[in-house]
Amino acid sequence: MIQVKKGYVFIDGGYLKNAILRDLMRRKDISDNPVLLSTFIKLFGEKYWDSFSDIAVSRILYYDAIVPSDRDPNKHSEMLRFFKELKFQLDHFDVKLGDLIPTKEGYRQKGVDVLISIDMTIKAFLNHYDVAILVAGDRDFVPAVNAVREFTGKMVYCIYAYNHIAEELLGEVDVHVPVVKEELDEISAKIK
Amino acid sequence: MLEDLEEPKEIKSYFVKLLKENEDLAKATIKQSSWLAKYMWDRKKDVLKRRRITWQMLMSAVRNSYPLALSWILDKFSWKDLLEFIEKQLDQIAIVYVGEYA
Secondary structure (H helix, E strand, O other): OOOOEEEEEEEEHHHHHHHHHHHHOOOHHHHOOHHHHHHHHHHHHHHOHHHOOOEEEEEEEEEEEEOOOOOOHHHHHHHHHHHHHHHHHOOOEEEEEEEEEEOOOOEEEEOHHHHHHHHHHHHHHOOOOOEEEEEOOOHHHHHHHHHHHHHHOOEEEEEEEOOOOOHHHHOOOOEEEEEOHHHHHHHHHHOO | OOOOOOOOHHHHHHHHHHHHHOHHHHHHHHHHOHHHHHHHHHHHHHHHHHOOOOHHHHHHHHHOOHHHHHHHHOOOOOHHHHHHHHHHHHHHHHHHHHOOOO
16 A cells, blocks of 8 residues: 655746746746646646655645835736736645846846745645655755755655756755656647 | 547637636636536536546546636637546546545
8 A cells, every 4th residue: 555645846936937948848938828837837747746656746836036016016016916816727836936136137036946945944844745846956955955855854856857957956856857858848739 | 538528619608708808707717617517517427427436526627627727718728638637637536536447
């Protein structure tokens, strides 16, 4: 008899949009539309985190960044509407937001990695999950993954774009699940 | 199980119209999901019952497919792919509640 483990999915929204949707899948249009993005998350989840027969995913935590209201109130409101709509689309789904800071090249996320790391660690200590399924590829997550595994005994799986991944992160997680273009093409063909 | 269910084009047109007139009401109604579960249950009740799938299980599977149903209404997703997704949800639910492949 297989014991089903409780899984939480932690998604780095910037990584999902840039490394997976834009660079690997070539479908930036999906990340601009909350209905299409939530449809993608459903189909992507079916292929990846729902494919583990011994894990029941009970919550999906999506982390992204928003322009602070004091910098650009209109842009802030527009982005807030987007995230509100995204949350409405999906059940057992939460959106957590860091700041989006303007730079010479455009915008840069600030504080998102820290938000994910804190949540992943605290929720492990609070026994909210047995397995953290991290959709990310940055080496900044290494200390949090290390803490979760070493001090709580929980497992960490990593779902990542095969061409956008820090080796240091792969060296720390329990299970590696690379995302390859062929599987994304199947999803892409379904979303018009 | 569901693959031969005809696409309910009148329902789709109704929601397309409602989305233009009152987007919040349309999205709430679409998300509530009983319109789609009822369409399926009315036509496939016997097959579903034989597989020990109840109305509540069908509602869960359909509700869990909400963004895909909305994408179908917006012409961004096919009816065939929507049915395939719901059927996979039903398979999962059947394993959990019935304890075997129904």
